[in-house]
Amino acid sequence: MAGISIAVRVDPRLYTKIRKHKEAGPREFVKRMARAEALAKKRTSGPVLKVRSGLLRSSITHEVKQEGNDLVGRLGSDRVYAAIHELGGTISPRLVVPRRRRALRFMIGGRVVFAQFANIPAVTIPPRPYLDPSLQESFAGFEAAVLGEAEA
Numbered sequence: 001m002a003g004i005s006i007a008v009r010v011d012p013r014l015y016t017k018i019r020k021h022k023e024a025g026p027r028e029f030v031k032r033m034a035r036a037e038a039l040a041k042k043r044t045s046g047p048v049l050k051v052r053s054g055l056l057r058s059s060i061t062h063e064v065k066q067e068g069n070d071l072v073g074r075l076g077s078d079r080v081y082a083a084i085h086e087l088g089g090t091i092s093p094r095l096v097v098p099r100r101r102r103a104l105r106f107m108i109g110g111r112v113v114f115a116q117f118a119n120i121p122a123v124t125i126p127p128r129p130y131l132d133p134s135l136q137e138s139f140a141g142f143e144a145a146v147l148g149e150a151e152a
Contacts, residue, residue: 003059004083005076006131008033008139026071028145030064032138033073037062039134040075049085049128056082060131075131088127094120 010029037060043049044057051057059077066072076082084091096118098104103114 003077003079003081004086004131005074006135008073008075008135010071026064028142029071029073032142033062033064033075036073036075036131036134036138039137040130043130043134049130055079056085075135077131084125085128086131087129088125091123091125093122096120 040060041057044060045051049056056077056079059079059082060075061077062073062075064071064073083089096104097116103116104118105112105114106118107113
């Protein structure tokens with residue numbers, strides 16, 4: 001996967017407690033992972049990131065698995081630019097040359113410009129987290145909710 005994936009692992013001590021209460025814990029965990037996915041998609045719709053094509057938003061997925069004695073959820077995207085939006089970073093300078101045509105074609109100031117190559121300077125992108133805050137918000141009070149639901 002070229003994008004980013006954040007794993008949420010239920011503390012083994014908590015998981016032992018919630019397993020005693022049948023499906024309440026795992027069901028709540030799955031529900032909160034789905035909510036985290038929805039929150040992340042909402043965050044990529046303007047408040048954190050601007051939308052051009054919606055490809056990043058539509059690529060955000062979650063999964064929940066049992067790994068040994070652990071319950072693990074993953075929230076992420078397979079887009080190559082997903083990680084730099086979440087974590088920030090610097091894209092190194094590069095030379096762009098045409099691959100399929102004899103010249104590059106782009107717009108500058110409303111005019112069409114043709115060039116044999118383009119020097120792209122280094123670009124620093126600030127972190128604009130959308131996955132981690134979604135998980136934090138979604139899992140706030142998880143233990144209390146699970147143990148409270150299980151006791152009810």
